[in-house]
Amino acid sequence: MRYLTTEKTPKNTAKKLRGLVLYRGPSMLDGAPIAMVATLSSDNKKTGNMVQTWIIRDDIHPVAASEAGLDSSICGNCPHRHYKGTTGKSGACYVNIGQAPGAIYRGLKRGIYPDFNFDEHAQYFTGRKIRLGAYGDPAAVPFGILKSITDISLGHTGYTHQIEHKKFDSRILTLCQVSADSPNQAKKYQALGGKTFRVAMAGDALFDNEIECLSDSKGISCADCLLCDGTTKNIAITIHGSRAGNFKTSLIKAINI
Numbered sequence: 001m002r003y004l005t006t007e008k009t010p011k012n013t014a015k016k017l018r019g020l021v022l023y024r025g026p027s028m029l030d031g032a033p034i035a036m037v038a039t040l041s042s043d044n045k046k047t048g049n050m051v052q053t054w055i056i057r058d059d060i061h062p063v064a065a066s067e068a069g070l071d072s073s074i075c076g077n078c079p080h081r082h083y084k085g086t087t088g089k090s091g092a093c094y095v096n097i098g099q100a101p102g103a104i105y106r107g108l109k110r111g112i113y114p115d116f117n118f119d120e121h122a123q124y125f126t127g128r129k130i131r132l133g134a135y136g137d138p139a140a141v142p143f144g145i146l147k148s149i150t151d152i153s154l155g156h157t158g159y160t161h162q163i164e165h166k167k168f169d170s171r172i173l174t175l176c177q178v179s180a181d182s183p184n185q186a187k188k189y190q191a192l193g194g195k196t197f198r199v200a201m202a203g204d205a206l207f208d209n210e211i212e213c214l215s216d217s218k219g220i221s222c223a224d225c226l227l228c229d230g231t232t233k234n235i236a237i238t239i240h241g242s243r244a245g246n247f248k249t250s251l252i253k254a255i256n257i
Contacts (some may be wrong), residue, residue: 019104019113020121023145024058029137030165032073033058036141037104037113038149040124042131046215048223050129050157051149054104055136062101062135074136075187078161079181092199101135118148125149129223132158132176142170150175153224163189176230183207192232197228198236206236213237 023036035058042052055074057065066070066082075081080091096103107113114121130153131139138146139162152157158176162168170193178194180186186198186207198210206212213235214227216218227233 014066017114017124019107020055020116020124021108021113022116022149023141024115024188027073027140028169029076029162029165034074034136034140036106036136036145037050037108038116038125039104039129046222047134047157048129048221049178050131050223051125051153052131052134053138054101054134055138055140056101056105056108058108061105062097068098074140076137076139076162076165078137078179078200080161095135095185097135104135122152126152129154129226130138130156131222132159133157137162138176139165139168139169139172143169143175146175147171153162155229157222157226157228158230159228163192163194172230174230177228177235186210186234195230195232196234198234200238202238204236204238207234210234210236 003177017040019037019039021035023034024036025034026032027034035056037054037056039052039054041048044050044052052081054112056062057070060068060070062071065073069083069085071081078091078093080093082090082093082097084090130149132146132150137160138158139160147156156175159179160172161177161179162172163178173194177197178189180189180198183198186196189196190209196210211227211233215222216237222228228235237240
């Protein structure tokens, strides 16, 4: 005769790993303290369920950093920064800094993200698709950090506005699209060896060597597309987000730092 067990299997009380600190150290752009945090799940419909990486100042809340112009440590010379500077007008960046970047910063300060250890944590990136820079520019992070996770991934996307920054590491071009904000910029950056991701106004023309972002034209998620890997295609996309009205192609000029 068999009997029901009287000893129940103990419940797994281990906390679910929400993210990992991939890098904590000086910005490659200006030397200020920054951190790169990877969050391991996402419900972002446009990107799909990719590992999302967030690049933030390590010493100040993202909103405060933006207001003070200290976001140049992680956004470099991007003309779309929220920082108003002397113009009194913020850029067209679609990221709501107080939401996800703010939550990442608070979690970082609470210590909820362990430091990345390759032997222990590579499993969370192997076979996954990775978004470099859900907020912040990947060029702010050492190239080796980015390469270590993309090498074991199933694919990645990434974008940089820093090709004209004096401290830009050109190896980033093997991982990231170069963000361009006008046709002339796109031509210039392509001549420098980059694959471009050009933001344009609705109805703008495409170059013969460009395709429209497949998320816009076909409804395909970034995770299913992966063309924005720095080496495959030149992409163009219509400006989007709540701050899209701040963008005018004719007003964009190359900025050097």
